[in-house]
Amino acid sequence: MSSSNPKSLTKYFGLDSSPAGSELNAFSVIALLVISVTLVLLAWNLREDAIQSAILFMASGAVISRTIRDLTSFFSKRS
Known part of the structure; x- marks a missing residue:
């Protein structure tokens, strides 16, 4: 069984707040927006199954909050 470095996982999922993290670009912001919309639509289609929908x-709420944080960071760096 291989062991993974927890620090690299936190950087991958955007949980690392250090400045050495990955640079934010327009592609990542657009990708997060697409993922959040897809998750909301999928949850809406599964609304009969309460557990999966919840x-x-x-998950879509977490992605949307991350997207909002990234958008504010992206536009504050541009100005």
Whole structure:
């Protein structure tokens, strides 16, 4: 079983707040927007199954909050 470096995983998922993290670009912001819309639409289609829908809505909420944070960071760096 291979062991993974937890610090690299936090950088990958954007949980690392150090300035040495990955640079934010327009592509990553657009990708997060597409993912969040897809998760919301998928959760809406599964609204009869309450557990799956709740999990997807929580995931889409997390992605949307990350997208908003990245958008504010992206536009504050541009100005």
